[in-house]
Amino acid sequence: MSIEVRNLSKQFGTFAALRDVSLKVHSGELLALLGPSGSGKTTLLRVIAGLEAADTGQILFQGGDATSQHVRDRHVGFVFQHYALFRNMTIFENVAFGLRVRAKAFRPTEAEISNRVHRLLKLVQLDWLADRHPHQLSGGQRQRVALARALAVEPTVLLLDEPFGALDAKVRKELRSWLRRLHDDMQITSVFVTHDQEEALEVADRVVVMNEGCIEQIGTPDEVYERPASPFVYEFLGKVNLFHGRLHRGRAWIDGLEVDAPEHTEAENLAAVAYVRPHDIHIDRMIHGGALPARVFHILSVGPIVRLELIRDDSEDKELIQVEITKERFRELQLVRGDQVFIKPSRFDLFPSQVVH
Amino acid sequence: MLLHEDTSVTTISLPLATGLHRKGATDEPAWVRRTLIGVALIFLTLFLFVPLISVFYEALKKGTDVYLAAITEPDAVDAIKLTLIAAAIAVPLNLIFGLAAAWAIAKFEFRGKNLLITLIDLPFSVSPVVSGLIYVLIFGLQGWLGPWLAENDIKIIFAVPGIVLATIFVTVPFIARELIPLMQAQGTEEEEAAVVLGANGWQTFFRITLPNVKWGLLYGTILCNARAMGEFGAVSVVSGHIRGSTNTLPLHVEILYNEYNFAAAFAVASLLALLALVTLALKTFVESKNRWHEGELNEH
Numbered sequence: 001m002s003i004e005v006r007n008l009s010k011q012f013g014t015f016a017a018l019r020d021v022s023l024k025v026h027s028g029e030l031l032a033l034l035g036p037s038g039s040g041k042t043t044l045l046r047v048i049a050g051l052e053a054a055d056t057g058q059i060l061f062q063g064g065d066a067t068s069q070h071v072r073d074r075h076v077g078f079v080f081q082h083y084a085l086f087r088n089m090t091i092f093e094n095v096a097f098g099l100r101v102r103a104k105a106f107r108p109t110e111a112e113i114s115n116r117v118h119r120l121l122k123l124v125q126l127d128w129l130a131d132r133h134p135h136q137l138s139g140g141q142r143q144r145v146a147l148a149r150a151l152a153v154e155p156t157v158l159l160l161d162e163p164f165g166a167l168d169a170k171v172r173k174e175l176r177s178w179l180r181r182l183h184d185d186m187q188i189t190s191v192f193v194t195h196d197q198e199e200a201l202e203v204a205d206r207v208v209v210m211n212e213g214c215i216e217q218i219g220t221p222d223e224v225y226e227r228p229a230s231p232f233v234y235e236f237l238g239k240v241n242l243f244h245g246r247l248h249r250g251r252a253w254i255d256g257l258e259v260d261a262p263e264h265t266e267a268e269n270l271a272a273v274a275y276v277r278p279h280d281i282h283i284d285r286m287i288h289g290g291a292l293p294a295r296v297f298h299i300l301s302v303g304p305i306v307r308l309e310l311i312r313d314d315s316e317d318k319e320l321i322q323v324e325i326t327k328e329r330f331r332e333l334q335l336v337r338g339d340q341v342f343i344k345p346s347r348f349d350l351f352p353s354q355v356v357h
Numbered sequence: 358m359l360l361h362e363d364t365s366v367t368t369i370s371l372p373l374a375t376g377l378h379r380k381g382a383t384d385e386p387a388w389v390r391r392t393l394i395g396v397a398l399i400f401l402t403l404f405l406f407v408p409l410i411s412v413f414y415e416a417l418k419k420g421t422d423v424y425l426a427a428i429t430e431p432d433a434v435d436a437i438k439l440t441l442i443a444a445a446i447a448v449p450l451n452l453i454f455g456l457a458a459a460w461a462i463a464k465f466e467f468r469g470k471n472l473l474i475t476l477i478d479l480p481f482s483v484s485p486v487v488s489g490l491i492y493v494l495i496f497g498l499q500g501w502l503g504p505w506l507a508e509n510d511i512k513i514i515f516a517v518p519g520i521v522l523a524t525i526f527v528t529v530p531f532i533a534r535e536l537i538p539l540m541q542a543q544g545t546e547e548e549e550a551a552v553v554l555g556a557n558g559w560q561t562f563f564r565i566t567l568p569n570v571k572w573g574l575l576y577g578t579i580l581c582n583a584r585a586m587g588e589f590g591a592v593s594v595v596s597g598h599i600r601g602s603t604n605t606l607p608l609h610v611e612i613l614y615n616e617y618n619f620a621a622a623f624a625v626a627s628l629l630a631l632l633a634l635v636t637l638a639l640k641t642f643v644e645s646k647n648r649w650h651e652g653e654l655n656e657h
Contacts, residue, residue, distance in 0.1 A: 051549055071552050078553040084546035088568040098554035101564070146550075153554055 001062045001156040001189050002027045003048060008057030010043055010213075017043040018054065019213040027062075028187045030180070032204035034194055036236065040213040041193045042161055048191065049159050050074050061156065074157075077150030077188075081162040083142040085134035091145050092117055092130040098153035120148040123182075140171040147179075151186075160192035164199065172196075176203050197237050201225060209233050231351050234275040241281065241321050243345065244353070247272040252350055255314070257290045261350050270352045278307070278324040280347040285333060291342035294321060296335050306330040310343065412630050415623035427613075427624035435602070436609035436625070439517065443592075443605060444585040447524040451581055455532025456574070460566065462533075463540030464548065477533050480526055488526050489594025492519055515597030520605060523591040528581045535577030539570050576643045583636040587629055 003025040010018040017040045025031050033041040046052040048059060050071030059066045066074055086094050093100075095117045099108055108116070121127040124144040134142055143163060150158060163179070164172040180203050183190055194200050200207045201221040209216045209224055209232075217229040228234040245254030247267040252259050254274050261267075284291070297320060298309040306329075310321040323343065325333075335341070417424055427433060458477060462470060480488060494500045496513040506513060513519045547569070551561045567574075589607040596603045598612060606629055613622035 049553060051553070072555050072557065075555075076553060078550065080546050080550060082546060084550040086547055086551070086565055088565075097551065097556070097564075101551070101554065101556040101560045149550075149554070 003157060003189065003191070004058075004060040004063070005044070005048065006058040006060070008044065008047060008054045008059075010040075010047060010052065010054045016213050018047070018057075021057070021213070021215055023208060023215065023218070025189060025191055027189055030183045030190045030192070030203065030205045032192055032194055032200035032207045033210060034197060034200040034207050034236075035210035036195060038212070039210040041195075041208075041210045044210070045159050045161055045191060045193050048157075049076050049078050051078070075153065075155050077153065077155030077158040079143070079146050079150050079158070079160040079163045081165045083134070083139075083146045083166075085142055085145060085149070087134050090131050090133060091121070091126065091137070094134065094145060095120055095149045095152050097149065116152060117148075120152055121145075123151075124148045138171075139167045140175060143167065143175065147182075155188070158188050158190040160190065162193050162195070165194070165196075172199070179203060201237070209236065211236070228275070228349065231273065231275060234349065239278050239322050241276045241278065241345075242319075243274040243276060243348070245272055245274060245350075246270065247350060247352060254345075255292055255312075257292065257344070264350060264352075267352065272350050273353045274345065274348045274350050276345040276348040278322040279305075280345060281321070281323045282344045282346045283308070283323055283325060283329075283333070284342050284344075285339070287342045289344075291344040294341055294343050296337050296339045296341060299335065299337060301327070301330065308335070310341065313340075409630060412623055412627050415619060416627040418623075419620045423620050424624045424627075427621035428628060430621075432604065433609060433621075433625055436604045436606050437628070439520065439604065440586050440606045442517070443521050443524045444582055446521050447528055447585045448578060448582050450525055451528050451532055452574075452578060454529065455536060455577060455581075456567075458533045459536035459540050459570075460562075462537050463543075464545050464566075474537075477530050480529050485527055485588065485590030486594055489523050489591035492522055492526075492591075492595050496522075514595050515599065515603060517603065519595035520592050520603060523595045524585050524588055527588050527591050528585045531581035531584060532574065532577035535573050535580070536570055539573040540566075543569055572643055572646050576640065579636055579639050579643065583632065586632055 003023075005021060005023040008018050008021045009016070019040075021040070021044060023044075033044060035041045043052060047054045050066075050069065054067075057067075061074065085091075086097065089097070096113050099113050099116065102108075118127055118130070121130055124147060126141055126144055126148070129137060129141065129145075134145070137145065143166075147163075160179075164175050167175065176199055179192075192204070201224075204221060206218060207221055207224050208218050211232050217224050217233050219227070219229075224233060225237050228237060234240045243254045245252055245257075247261055247264050247270040249267065250261055250265040252261040252264070252272060252274070254272075261272075264270075264272075287293075293313040294310040295313060296308060297311045300307040300309075304327055305324050306327055308323040308325065310323060311318055312321065321343065333341075416427075428437075458473065461467070462474060493514055495502055496506060496519065497503050498507060498514070500514075513522070547565050548561050551565045556564065586605075587607060588605075589611075592605055593608055593611075596605070596608055598604060598608060604612065606625060610622050610626045610629070613619075613625060
């Protein structure tokens with residue numbers, strides 16, 4: 001079941017949670033809504049579910065207008081951040097709830113309910129906990145029960161609101177890959193909200209990056225990480241270094257380095273900022289052509305990647321530059337703290353800066 | 358094995374207790390603790406235990422025959438009946454109102470919510486006598502609706518309806534006040550989950566909301582009932598003290614006492630004291646259940 005969102009806007013008092021958001025979720029896709037808190041991602045998810053009504057705009061399920069459809073009739077599965085299990089019921093009754101509240105004509109028999117609940121509990125590997133109450137389960141177990149409960153009504157769409165947000169790091173990682181496998185098996189259209197960029201990039205087919213109620217970029221994890229469409233996406237997804245300079249007719253001058261900027265041919269003497277990922281900075285002891293001098297300030301060499309913090313020699317602002325190199329390269333260079341090095345961005349994106357100095 | 362463990366514990370704790378004089382950083386000196394506990398005990402004895410015992414002592418002083426006669430004479434039985442009727446009407450009505458108000462306040466956002474919360478508290482902040490007077494001013498013979506009621510031969514003041522009304526008014530806050538914080542702490546996520554799963558409003562309320570507050574509801578009901586049966590001030594104003602007709606238990610006690618019929622007064626009062634003790638026991642039981650339930654809640 002595909003989902004389409006057209007020009008959604010939603011206001012909470014004076015706070016604009018969503019501003020003219022449009023989005024298409026393909027059938028069978030696992031989509032992540034990624035953004036900082038207050039970016040409108042949860043509101044968007046709740047509007048899709050029908051738990052919140054948008055001020056303007058449309059929601060379409062499989063092409064049909066669902067904007068004014070009651071949440072009950074949308075047949076979505078919803079997983080809450082804090083599980084929202086029914087505390088007065090056993091795990092079995094929690095999962096069975098969606099089947100039991102159906103009108104008599106559509107309600108499965110007791111045997112069918114029992115069958116389906118046990119099948120789902122097996123799927124989430126918690127069949128042995130069927131008679132327990134929610135408070136007797138760990139956070140990870142509760143969230144798996146919540147997922148089984150959502151799936152019990154055979155939803156056409158699965159919506160997850162920060163499903164792993166309340167869990168500790170290890171359980172979160174486990175559940176993350178487990179969710180991915182589950183999705184691959186079931187092929188149910190799924191949208192999940194997260195503020196954890198690693199989670200979004202690792203699990204989702206496509207990522208929607210949101211900020212201040214707007215969509216900043218939609219793309220595969222690779223696209224949004226490697227080709228961020230805006231400074232915000234650059235800064236939100238991973239570490240980034242900023243180099244200030246000027247743009248003029250397809251050429252850019254960044255701290256004395258002159259480079260081509262073919263996508264900015266119309267720019268007329270604009271202030272610009274180059275965004276460079278830490279692993280896109282070439283570092284050397286000798287100067288080869290245009291390069292910026294810097295000094296090693298800090299070395300963190302845990303794991304296969306060595307992270308360096310450098311201080312620019314030529315710039316007054318003592319902003320640190322983050323560089324990531326492989327351990328091999330690190331051994332080749334034999335760097336110690338205080339060494340003089342030369343750096344050169346090997347890949348970067350230029351954005352005209354909003355504030356012209 | 359057990360003994361062995363015990364001795365080892367003693368050998369460890371002995372030097373701590375005697376040699377080092379170890380005590381918690383937040384402990385007060387022994388004399389401060391003893392004084393405070395002593396003051397509290399003296400206070401409780403003087404103001405609670407002695408009066409309570411004296412009620413039963415005075416009631417039974419002239420023998421059980423007098424005691425039984427006092428609580429089985431027709432006027433006393435009528436007073437008991439009226440008290441039970443007033444409570445039987447006031448408590449269920451306040452149960453419904455309290456649930457509805459708490460549900461609306463805790464689970465929904467609407468205009469005038471703060472005003473509603475203030476209004477629910479009003480009976481606590483107004484003197485019961487004033488609460489009674491309000492009804493006299495509205496329904497009394499000289500009141501706003503008095504002439505019309507008299508024309509249509511409807512009796513409210515100095516009759517059972519007035520007593521029921523006054524009782525309802527005075528006991529409004531108990532159940533709502535008990536449920537609002539509980540429901541607010543529980544939030545609306547479970548209800549949302551139920552609705553997403555296809556439950557309608559009634560199913561959500563009866564299967565999710567109500568079971569989640571059942572102990573709090575019972576607790577509020579017990580307190581509400583105790584107050585409904587024990588209310589004096591407001592009921593006294595609207596009752597008219599007509600023996601065998603508009604006398605509740607507390608009013609009956611007052612009348613007997615004013616007539617210097619102490620044995621009977623204390624006998625009837627002992628019923629109210631018993632009610633209080635039963636209420637306390639029930640309250641303690643429900644509280645322990647409730648605490649267990651809230652422990653569960655906090656884990657969520």
